[in-house]
Each structure stands twice: as structure tokens, then as C-alpha cells.
Amino acid sequence: xxxxxxxxxxxxxxxxxxxxxxxxxxxxxxxxxxxxxxxxxxxxxxxxxxxxxxxxxxxxxxxxxxxxxxxxxxxxxxxxxxxxxxxxxxxxxxxxxxxxxxxxxxxxxxxxxxxxxxxxxxxxxxxxxxxxxxxxxxxxxxxxxxxxxxxxxxxxxxxxxxxxxxxxxxxxxxxxxxxxxxxxxxxxxxxxxxxxxxxxxxxxxxxxxxxxxxxxxxxxxxxxxxxxxxxxxxxxxxxxxxxxxxxxxx
Numbered sequence: 001x002x003x004x005x006x007x008x009x010x011x012x013x014x015x016x017x018x019x020x021x022x023x024x025x026x027x028x029x030x031x032x033x034x035x036x037x038x039x040x041x042x043x044x045x046x047x048x049x050x051x052x053x054x055x056x057x058x059x060x061x062x063x064x065x066x067x068x069x070x071x072x073x074x075x076x077x078x079x080x081x082x083x084x085x086x087x088x089x090x091x092x093x094x095x096x097x098x099x100x101x102x103x104x105x106x107x108x109x110x111x112x113x114x115x116x117x118x119x120x121x122x123x124x125x126x127x128x129x130x131x132x133x134x135x136x137x138x139x140x141x142x143x144x145x146x147x148x149x150x151x152x153x154x155x156x157x158x159x160x161x162x163x164x165x166x167x168x169x170x171x172x173x174x175x176x177x178x179x180x181x182x183x184x185x186x187x188x189x190x191x192x193x194x195x196x197x198x199x200x201x202x203x204x205x206x207x208x209x210x211x212x213x214x215x216x217x218x219x220x221x222x223x224x225x226x227x228x229x230x231x232x233x234x235x236x237x238x239x240x241x242x243x244x245x246x247x248x249x250x
Contacts, residue, residue: 024056028056031052050094057207066095068213077150080155080184081187082154082187091188124144161199185232190208
């Protein structure tokens, strides 16, 4: 009887937490749409979004613990991050300085409101499935990096329900080499347990963001984007509490 009661209380707790988190998120979305529409200046809109993300995560009881902010170069760089959950973008927006452009999968452009907000804060969209579009968008990233723009990229492209670090796409690393920008690996821990793939009911949990030492790319330091990607992956795996999915594929 006690066990049954305990399970009921846990289920009710998760239900009410999920309702509370979604209610807070809807309020944040409405505020974000309003300020993205009317607030002038890209820098102001980004600062507002970062502040809103921090407030939201605090209100729902999952403020991230961030370590290694001192590793971010003062100048432009490319941040590459593991992708584990729907909340990763919010976590990064709350944890990183607001000077970064986020690189988002192209399918988001089919969601009008979300596309509008992201475009207003300087996000870039990349095609994942159509070869011609992927090549075009990769060239845009290389051009942006060559012009010294700082970007946040999820090199896995998407995330799975299965825990682990997947294969990295080469675009971010080719752009970094071309622009001679340092690559900063960042590892998010805990987000998958809060909101997994194919699940839209959040759970309470703890979030950690580890900003690792930058990898310099200037002076022909790397022969290929694959070599740079492998080094960034290995550094992330050292701090992540998830397996290397490439080993399970072999």
C-alpha cells in the first residue's frame, strides 16, 4: 500500500511540475515574441533573450551550473555543443554571452512564430537533408566564420532518445578552419533526463554546462575538418556522463 501511494505521489508530482514548467514557458514565449518584434537592435534583443532564458530556468528550478566561462576567447570563436534535449538551446542562451549566433536546423523555418523569433535574434538555418541546400548553407557558415562571426553549433545535427555522443557533421569545423577561428567544445550534462527526445513532458533535474579549453585552428593547425572534429569530440567525452555512440556502431 505504501509503495502504491509513493508511486501515485511521484506521478502527481511529475504531472504538476510539467504543467508548471509548460505554463512558465508559454509566458516566456509570449514575452519573447513581443520583445523580438518591437525591441530595436540585434544586441538588445539577444540580451533580452539571454536574460529571459536565465529567469525561466530559475523559475522552473533548473538553473544551470556553468564552469569554464574564462575559456571563452574575448574575440570571435565557434562553440560546438553536444545535443541531448529540447532544452539545450535555452540552456546555452542562459549560459553563454549574448554575442553568439545560433545555427539551427532548417526544419524550424516551417514553424512561423519560432522562425520569426529566432531570425530576429540572428539565428542561422541549415538544411540537413537536401544535398544542394546543405552545400549552400555550409558555404554560408564558412563565409560567416571567415568574416569573424561567433557561432554556436550542434555538430550532431539532432538528438536521439538514446544516451550518448553521436557523429559530428563537418560544417562547423570546416568553417572554423576557413575562418581561422578557435573552436570551443561545450558539454551539457543533465538535459536529456529533463526532456528527452519524443517526450514533451519535462522532469525536474540538474543542469551542468562545461566550457572547455579552446582549440586553436590558425596556422594550418589541422589538415582536415575531420581531425578537428575528432579532437573536439574526444574532449567532450572526457567530461560527459554518456557513452560514445560511434563505438557502439563499430
